[in-house]
Amino acid sequence: MSDKKVRxxxxxxxTGGLHLGGVRTVLYNYLFAKKHGGDFILRIxxxxxxxxxxxxEEYIFDCLKxxxxxPDESVQHGGDxxxxxxxxxxELYKNYAEQLVAEGHAYYAFDTPGELxxxxxxYRTDENPAPQYDNKVRMQMRNSLTLDGDTVHELMxxxxxxxxxxxxxxxxxxxxxxxxxxxxxxxxxxxxxxVLLKADGMPTYHLAVVVDDHLMEISHAFRGEEWxxxxxxxxxxxKYLFGEDKMPQWAHFPLILGPxxxxxxxxxxxxxxxxxxxNWTDPKTGDLTEGFKEMGFLPxxxxxxxxxxxxxxxxxxxxFSLDEMIEKFSMDRIHSAGAKFDxxxxxxxxxxxxxxxxVDRLQLLVKEVLxxxxxxxxxxxxxxxxxxxxxxxxxxxxxxxxxxGYIFSKRLKALIYLLFSRNGMMLKPxxxxx
Ligand code: GLU
Numbered sequence: 001m002s003d004k005k006v007r008x009x010x011x012x013x014x015t016g017g018l019h020l021g022g023v024r025t026v027l028y029n030y031l032f033a034k035k036h037g038g039d040f041i042l043r044i045x046x047x048x049x050x051x052x053x054x055x056x057e058e059y060i061f062d063c064l065k066x067x068x069x070x071p072d073e074s075v076q077h078g079g080d081x082x083x084x085x086x087x088x089x090x091e092l093y094k095n096y097a098e099q100l101v102a103e104g105h106a107y108y109a110f111d112t113p114g115e116l117x118x119x120x121x122x123y124r125t126d127e128n129p130a131p132q133y134d135n136k137v138r139m140q141m142r143n144s145l146t147l148d149g150d151t152v153h154e155l156m157x158x159x160x161x162x163x164x165x166x167x168x169x170x171x172x173x174x175x176x177x178x179x180x181x182x183x184x185x186x187x188x189x190x191x192x193x194x195v196l197l198k199a200d201g202m203p204t205y206h207l208a209v210v211v212d213d214h215l216m217e218i219s220h221a222f223r224g225e226e227w228x229x230x231x232x233x234x235x236x237x238x239k240y241l242f243g244e245d246k247m248p249q250w251a252h253f254p255l256i257l258g259p260x261x262x263x264x265x266x267x268x269x270x271x272x273x274x275x276x277x278x279n280w281t282d283p284k285t286g287d288l289t290e291g292f293k294e295m296g297f298l299p300x301x302x303x304x305x306x307x308x309x310x311x312x313x314x315x316x317x318x319x320f321s322l323d324e325m326i327e328k329f330s331m332d333r334i335h336s337a338g339a340k341f342d343x344x345x346x347x348x349x350x351x352x353x354x355x356x357x358x359v360d361r362l363q364l365l366v367k368e369v370l371x372x373x374x375x376x377x378x379x380x381x382x383x384x385x386x387x388x389x390x391x392x393x394x395x396x397x398x399x400x401x402x403x404x405g406y407i408f409s410k411r412l413k414a415l416i417y418l419l420f421s422r423n424g425m426m427l428k429p430x431x432x433x434x
Pocket of ligand 1: 011
């Protein structure tokens with residue numbers, strides 16, 4: 001590893017619930033940073049204003065807090081490389097887009113939505129059902145490569161909307177070394193001319209991620225496998241803007257698989273297990289999707305089960321605390337193949353952690369569960385005894401309610417009191433003050 005300070009980032013677009021795959025990406029970033037004495041940065045990638053979802057950003061912070069994965073730098077934690085919200089960095093990106101155009105690596109495109117649709121219809125074939133804006137069609141479109149200079153100038157200085165697109169080189173091979181997959185290569189002719197700057201002046205993800213990883217001095221860029229097809233665009237942007245030797249080291253984490261391919265929110269609904277870290281309520285529809293936290297998972301167990309979804313330490317060991325994971329984590333023990341999520345196994349981890357945790361730690365969590373069911377516990381001593389008694393029978397934290405909630409339930413106590421007093425027996429009020 002180079003002697004550059006380790007700086008990693010999680011860069012979510014705040015558009016909804018935080019999927020367990022996202023939390024695993026945070027966890028691996030966090031473990032890597034802490035293992036190498038580095039910093040973990042949280043950057044909010046909110047340049048797509050059409051996907052703005054109120055509350056989604058705060059929700060991400062709440063999830064990380066619950067998981068115990070606090071960033072060193074972020075919108076909430078501050079830092080020397082802010083702003084950490086891309087929408088507040090808008091002015092920064094334009095110059096880079098213009099530099100790319102000036103150097104012939106990008107161009108202005110004026111095509112209207114109607115013209116783009118016409119192009120798709122014109123080039124659609126059985127082999128190519130979704131034609132893209134690429135090296136085969138770009139010279140047929142309305143852009144600064146096909147229009148003369150005066151027209152381009154005129155269009156840009158009238159109110160005509162335009163975007164900036166990367167000009168993918170013809171038949172070049174772009175390669176980079178992925179820390180998990182080794183050398184990965186792409187033929188540039190097969191990649192479309194992605195938009196870099198949109199008509200509203202906002203960058204797209206592709207431009208913003210490269211500019212910000214550079215300005216924030218990110219040493220390692222780790223993200224999910226779904227971003228691998230975008231890598232050639234990013235490698236080229238690095239090469240054109242900052243030099244390939246300055247590029248962070250990349251790693252693309254394996255997909256988390258459900259019963260039918262990539263684990264989705266729909267799988268969760270169909271098979272009855274959570275996929276989000278915490279409860280998420282869609283502000284538009286009001287639909288609630290239950291999270292691991294509210295289902296009764298311990299953050300310790302959640303981190304443990306996520307860590308081993310794609311990583312192991314080379315032994316049979318399955319139970320790891322966060323500190324142990326930091327000590328043992330290494331990128332070369334992450335597999336490139338998808339990791340299958342098994343809910344029964346997830347519950348097994350939780351059960352093991354419930355048995356392992358100290359009563360003091362459990363007490364707080366069990367109190368919270370009981371509180372959510374309307375039961376306030378004031379007698380900690382009694383609660384601790386009860387926890388000790390029933391914890392081996394609990395798989396989820398919510399099981400403590402089923403196993404022991406009645407002991408603290410006021411309604412039940414009142415009922416017993418009533419029954420006993422009806423039968424002429426006097427009952428000394430229970431020692432519990434709850
Ligand atoms: N904004 C991207 C996302 O939502 C981040 C991808 C990356 O880490 O480069 O997943």
